[in-house]
């Protein structure tokens with residue numbers, strides 16, 4: 001049953017819509033007119049409010065800054081040719097957000113309430129959804145601790161917010177990733193499965209070392225042996241080996257449960273392609289590249305969508321992957337997801353939420 005949520009809307013007096021250069025939208029730098037804010041205090045969620053986008057007051061001792069109780073999600077909304085506003089699988093993000101809150105000792109937003117808050121925020125900003133192909137309204141829900149206290153304990157107060165950005169692709173070209181065998185993104189029993197801010201902060205230094213060598217991102221391996229592939233910095237990772245879709249399984253609590261990755265797996269199965277979700281060794285990727293059975297590799301993420309991987313750096317060399325034009329599965333799945341999100345094909349899986 002939908003937990004009732006009251007959402008007051010205070011519209012902006014000065015829309016920024018006309019100031020946007022829709023032909024040149026950098027990822028994540030243009031913010032829409034409004035944001036949703038909902039506080040948690042005295043053990044309960046307070047009424048939500050949609051207000052003009054802008055800075056928020058912050059106490060210097062705010063616990064999220066010091067101790068990292070901070071989680072987020074990434075989602076996308078699009079418009080169909082007939083003007084329907086569609087959000088891609090918000091129920092999956094609601095579930096992951098709840099799981100992240102639980103792991104980080106933060107209050108849970110019931111999943112149906114999360115979806116309703118997102119729906120309402122997108123409804124208010126529907127004019128901000130780009131119509132250009134490959135563009136979307138990126139939705140960023142997040143929750144952080146706001147206690148003004150520097151003792152270590154779970155905060156008693158929190159702020160949940162949603163802001164939105166019209167965006168194009170996160171990557172404008174096929175990506176090069178480097179297999180990381182020293183630094184660790186996540187360890188068993190840690191917070192790797194949670195979409196928590198610190199996971200991203202901790203990855204910046206190793207990622208910079210990779211970027212200095214010409215790679216866009218790292219391909220993380222397990223923290224214990226560095227023999228198993230886990231995920232990339234901004235996306236899950238998927239391979240096509242010998243006609244099978246192969247991707248690291250989510251059984252380990254070190255891998256983020258990606259919504260785009262899950263959708264790719266579901267589609268591959270629906271199309272009759274063999275799928276293996278299991279532990280994937282670095283050595284089998286090297287060997288499959290050597291013997292020509294590694295025909296495709298791509299990242300899957302909300303921001304990244306389907307990002308073709310051109311090169312995989314391994315130790316002192318590079319595994320060069322087949323030309324993008326030959327990648328039938330990733331091309332097909334990318335086109336299918338784009339068509340689904342923009343209502344060009346029927347939503348047979350029941351994934352889209354119509355606002």
Ligand code: COI
Pocket residue numbers: 073074075233234235301302303304
């Ligand atoms: C997303 O894909 O939504 C993420 O949160 C990843 C980030 C690189 C933008």
